[in-house]
Amino acid sequence: MASARPGSNISAPTRFVESHGERYAYRRFGDGTACPLLCLQHFTGTLDNWDPFVTDPLATRGEVILFDNAGVGRSTGKVPETVSGMTKHALNFVDGLGIKKCDLLGFSLGGMIAQQMARDRPSLVRRMILVATAPRGGEDIMHLEKPTLARFLADPKLRGYAVLQKLFFAPTESSQAAGAAFIGRLALREEDRDPISGPEVAKAQMTAFREWERSAGERFADLSAIRQPTLIVNGVRDEMIPVANSYRLGEYLPNAVLLTYPDSGHGSLFQFHESFTRQASAFLESDSLYAPY
């Protein structure tokens, strides 16, 4: 299929693959010889919530693959109520594409799925980037009823992407300006867009967050089984999944580098897209068995 900008999430066509009885919507674009990078999306996010200023620079080094998990966007099926259930769909999806080895970029909920993929099928995952996420047993994960978040969700003046700007960016002039620019970039794709997620997607995913907060056995001990080189990224003012969760990932994952950004929240990767894509590319380009890059 011809396209003016085949290496961009602004214009890459949405495709579909059947696997294990479901039909998954996805996009794949980019050039280069690097291991493909599978991107795992945040709470209620669809293919259209990936910032082209993040995906497109990463697609210059190898293929970037975005997908809608079951019941999200144009993918069939029911949204699972556990991270483990979402992980099964993600593995079915990569099997559908015939991918045997990939890198992972997991953002927020997607970072939890990435960790579970590395646990459930270690041979699949080469390196992974976990942005604004939490380990199982983490603290204060996506409590939208907190006053710091509820005030935006309850504000009738904030609808659609305007609320995302408030939730993903810090309450400073500089961060909000970066948020406005991010929202603008999400609108650059004009056709072939996903439907916006409804309340049933949010409800099931929120159930999964509550389940992920529960820890069985010694807290964070299960992270020692994840040996893949990992880059952890977060903004120090993340109200949705506070940065303390990233600290715990950096301390308990045996092979992880942590990078935090100032003056930014949940969406630090979008706010500092130039730095993030430079750091992410440098990390992914390493073929060392160790995370430091």
Added chain:
Amino acid sequence: MASARPGSNISAPTRFVESHGERYAYRRFGDGTACPLLCLQHFTGTLDNWDPFVTDPLATRGEVILFDNAGVGRSTGKVPETVSGMTKHALNFVDGLGIKKCDLLGFSLGGMIAQQMARDRPSLVRRMILVATAPRGGEDIMHLEKPTLARFLADPKLRGYAVLQKLFFAPTESSQAAGAAFIGRLALREEDRDPISGPEVAKAQMTAFREWERSAGERFADLSAIRQPTLIVNGVRDEMIPVANSYRLGEYLPNAVLLTYPDSGHGSLFQFHESFTRQASAFLESDSLYAPY
């Protein structure tokens, strides 16, 4: 003065400069057009405690300047009992060299002096790197009486650099191997070495740590006055100045990126010297007003 390797701490001659009634020992080496990088040393450390695998790669981009604070190594004067007092000497030293603008690399105690220099003379400091250090009011700073540290200091089999290997590196095979390599590199310089610091240096510097632990007013609020782009680095298993202090720096400095390394302690910059010098160079090469690089 001719030298086989003028751009290296292995062979750079020790020099002396008089300023404000003291005579400071220092080394300067390297080529390039970048802003000079002033390196501020750790507890009891001298010119010879700087790992050439850290200093020398940084000296390929601009001049690296190492110096002994008052009363340390071959510098005259009395070791101050406050970070503020050490900062005055550091400023006197740069005045003696006629330096109007520089970057700072502050390691441990040196990171506290770097913060104070940025406070006391903001116009001097362009960008700074704070490794394995703590803000004023930080927690658990250099408590050598803790069992995790005291067991090495009390061990008669551990003398000289052997104890440094235990204190600066994590108790894993990989980190201790990196520590042994570090110790080996410190021995590469064979002539023109500093005397090893005695107990009077340790005593005064320890008094300074205790004073630095005390906070006046709202904890960490004074960090908001430091606007210089800052890179914070630490190993997640630092027992001397725990990584939580680096977290607080990343949260309260308004313009700082934090990088943490796995499987490493106080000496993470030496253990991961390739990554550290690559990251430090990329950070220093930026001329942005913002820390992300």
